Amino acid sequence: MFEQGGVFTPRQKFAHIYSVLKKRIESGEYPVGQLLPSENTLIVEFSCSRNTVRRAISELVREGYVQTRQGWGVCNIFQPIEPSSYTMGVIESFRETSNRTGQKTATRVVRFEPCIADRKISVQTGFAVGTELFYLQRIHDVNGIPLIFNHSYLLKECMPQLTRKIAEGSLYEYLEGTLHMTIITSKRTITVEMATQLDFEWLEMGSYNCLAVVSNQVYNSDGVLFEYTQSRHHPQIFRFQDNAIRRSHNTKE
Amino acid sequence: MFEQGGVFTPRQKFAHIYSVLKKRIESGEYPVGQLLPSENTLIVEFSCSRNTVRRAISELVREGYVQTRQGWGVCNIFQPIEPSSYTMGVIESFRETSNRTGQKTATRVVRFEPCIADRKISVQTGFAVGTELFYLQRIHDVNGIPLIFNHSYLLKECMPQLTRKIAEGSLYEYLEGTLHMTIITSKRTITVEMATQLDFEWLEMGSYNCLAVVSNQVYNSDGVLFEYTQSRHHPQIFRFQDNAIRRSHNTKE
DNA sequence: TTACTATACTTGTTTAAACAAGTCAACCAG
DNA sequence: CTGGTTGACTTGTTTAAACAAGTATAGTAA
Numbered sequence: 001m002f003e004q005g006g007v008f009t010p011r012q013k014f015a016h017i018y019s020v021l022k023k024r025i026e027s028g029e030y031p032v033g034q035l036l037p038s039e040n041t042l043i044v045e046f047s048c049s050r051n052t053v054r055r056a057i058s059e060l061v062r063e064g065y066v067q068t069r070q071g072w073g074v075c076n077i078f079q080p081i082e083p084s085s086y087t088m089g090v091i092e093s094f095r096e097t098s099n100r101t102g103q104k105t106a107t108r109v110v111r112f113e114p115c116i117a118d119r120k121i122s123v124q125t126g127f128a129v130g131t132e133l134f135y136l137q138r139i140h141d142v143n144g145i146p147l148i149f150n151h152s153y154l155l156k157e158c159m160p161q162l163t164r165k166i167a168e169g170s171l172y173e174y175l176e177g178t179l180h181m182t183i184i185t186s187k188r189t190i191t192v193e194m195a196t197q198l199d200f201e202w203l204e205m206g207s208y209n210c211l212a213v214v215s216n217q218v219y220n221s222d223g224v225l226f227e228y229t230q231s232r233h234h235p236q237i238f239r240f241q242d243n244a245i246r247r248s249h250n251t252k253e
Numbered sequence: 254m255f256e257q258g259g260v261f262t263p264r265q266k267f268a269h270i271y272s273v274l275k276k277r278i279e280s281g282e283y284p285v286g287q288l289l290p291s292e293n294t295l296i297v298e299f300s301c302s303r304n305t306v307r308r309a310i311s312e313l314v315r316e317g318y319v320q321t322r323q324g325w326g327v328c329n330i331f332q333p334i335e336p337s338s339y340t341m342g343v344i345e346s347f348r349e350t351s352n353r354t355g356q357k358t359a360t361r362v363v364r365f366e367p368c369i370a371d372r373k374i375s376v377q378t379g380f381a382v383g384t385e386l387f388y389l390q391r392i393h394d395v396n397g398i399p400l401i402f403n404h405s406y407l408l409k410e411c412m413p414q415l416t417r418k419i420a421e422g423s424l425y426e427y428l429e430g431t432l433h434m435t436i437i438t439s440k441r442t443i444t445v446e447m448a449t450q451l452d453f454e455w456l457e458m459g460s461y462n463c464l465a466v467v468s469n470q471v472y473n474s475d476g477v478l479f480e481y482t483q484s485r486h487h488p489q490i491f492r493f494q495d496n497a498i499r500r501s502h503n504t505k506e
Numbered sequence: 507t508t509a510c511t512a513t514a515c516t517t518g519t520t521t522a523a524a525c526a527a528g529t530c531a532a533c534c535a536g
Numbered sequence: 537c538t539g540g541t542t543g544a545c546t547t548g549t550t551t552a553a554a555c556a557a558g559t560a561t562a563g564t565a566a
Contacts, residue, residue: 071528
C-alpha cells in the first residue's frame with residue numbers, strides 16, 4: 001500500500017472518511033443547521049462506493065454530530081461540548097480518560113485479596129457461585145483529591161499471576177499489553193447511591209451524601225465475563241454523555 | 254405484499270431477522286457463552302443477503318446481546334436484566350417508559366409560562382439569546398410518590414398553540430400525534446447534583462441530598478433544537494444502561 | 507514431539523447495481 | 537390563484553460478488 005500524493009489506502013476507508021468529515025464539522029467548515037454534501041457528492045470526492053460513505057455518516061449520527069432524513073439530506077447538528085469524563089458507547093480505562101481530559105491522576109490500591117464468589121457476589125457481579133476471583137479496592141485521585149472508589153472483581157483464571165504491584169499500575173495495560181487479552185464488550189449501569197461508611201472514610205465527600213455509581217461488566221474476546229467493577233464517583237467529577245436516536249422500528253413487529 | 258405461509262415481505266427485512274434472533278437469545282434457544290450460527294447459515298435460513306444478516310447482528314452487538322470476533326464467530330453474551338428506567342441510545346417519553354416498566358404514574362404541571370432566552374438560559378439550553386420559549390415545570394409521580402422534577406424549555410415557534418392543559422397530558426403525543434412533528438435525535442448528559450430548595454419542596458427526598466440529573470436536548474426532523482429538558486430524578490428510581498464497544502479505530506488516524 | 511504449512515472455515519471491508527420511499531420545486535390544468 | 541402531477545433530487549433497503557484478515561484444525565516435515 002503506497003501513498004500517492006496524499007491519497008492512500010487505509011485499512012478502513014470508511015474510518016478515514018469519517019474522521020475527515022468529523023474534523024470539518026468540528027472546525028465549522030460545514031455550517032451548523034444546514035445540510036452536508038449529498039452522498040453522491042461525497043462519493044465523487046472520496047472516490048468510493050455509496051456504502052462506504054454511508055458507514056462513515058452513520059458513525060457521525062451515532063455521535064450526535066449529524067442527523068439524516070430520508071428525501072432531504074444529512075443535517076449538521078454539531079454543538080461543541082466540554083470533554084466529559086465519560087462518553088457513551090466507548091470503553092476507556094481511567095488512565096485513558098484522564099489523559100484525554102488532561103487531568104493529573106493517581107491510583108492507590110487499598111485492598112487486594114483472592115476470594116471466591118458466594119451467592120451475594122454472584123448476584124451482584126454475574127460470576128457463577130464458586131468462581132475464583134481477585135477482589136480489589138482502588139482509590140483514584142484527581143488533581144490530588146481522592147474522588148473515585150473502585151471495587152473490582154477479576155476472574156483469577158484469566159490472570160493468575162496478578163499481584164498488588166501490577167494493580168498499582170494500569171490494569172488494562174497489563175491485560176492488553178502483557179497478557180494480550182482483548183476486551184470487546186462492556187455493559188454499564190449507572191445509578192446514584194447513598195455514600196457508605198467506606199466512601200466517607202476514603203473520599204473527599206464534602207457535604208454530598210450520594211455518589212454516581214457505574215457498574216461495569218467486561219467481557220474478553222472469548223465472550224467470557226472476566227471483570228466486574230463498581231466505580232463510585234464523587235458527584236462533582238461525574239459526567240456522562242449519550243446520543244439517542246428515535247427508532248421507527250421500535251413499534252414494528 | 255402478501256403473506257405466504259408465514260413468509261412475508263416486511264418493510265425492513267433486517268428488522269425482522271433482528272427480532273427473531275433477539276427472541277431466540279432471550280428465550281435461551283442459543284446457549285449463553287457459545288457461538289450463534291454463522292452468517293452463511295443464517296443467510297440460508299432467512300434466504301437473504303449477507304449484508305442484511307450483518308445489519309441485524311450489529312444491532313444485537315449494540316445492545317450487548319452478542320459480540321463478534323473476526324475469524325471466530327458471533328458469541329452470545331446475553332444476561333437477563335431488570336427492565337430499567339432508561340435504556341441507552343433510545344428516546345422514550347416518560348409515559349412510554351412507565352408503560353414499559355409497568356408503574357403507575359402521573360404528571361402535574363407546576364408552572365407554565367412564556368419566556369425569552371437570556372444569556373444564562375442560552376448557555377444552559379443551547380437556544381440562541383432572544384428566542385421565544387415556553388418554560389414548564391412538571392412533577393412526575395411514581396406510584397403516588399413525587400420523584401421526578403422536570404424543567405423544560407420549549408421552542409414557541411414549533412408549538413405556538415401549546416397550553417397548560419395540553420402539557421398536563423403527554424407532550425410527545427401532542428407533538429407527534431397532533432402536530433406531526435418528528436423527533437430524531439436527542440443529546441443527553443447525566444450528572445449528579447445537590448438537591449435545591451425547589452427539589453426538597455416538591456420531591457420526597459428522604460435523607461438523600463442529591464439527584465440524578467438528565468439534561469436533554471431534543472432535535473426535530475429539520476435539525477432544529479426545539480426542546481431542552483432537565484429531569485431531576487430521585488436516586489432510588491434512577492437507572493441507566495449502556496453497552497460499550499472497544500473500537501480499534503480509536504487510535505488509528 | 508515440535509514447528510510449520512496448507513486449508514477450510516469465520517467475520518471485516520469495499521464495490522456495484524437496483525429499487526423503494528420521502529422531499530421539494532417546477533409545471534400545468536382547473 | 538389553487539390544487540394536483542410530474543420529475544429530479546435526496547436517503548433507506550436489499551442483493552451479489554470479491555477480496556482481506558483472523559482462527560482453528562489437520563497434515564506434513566524436521
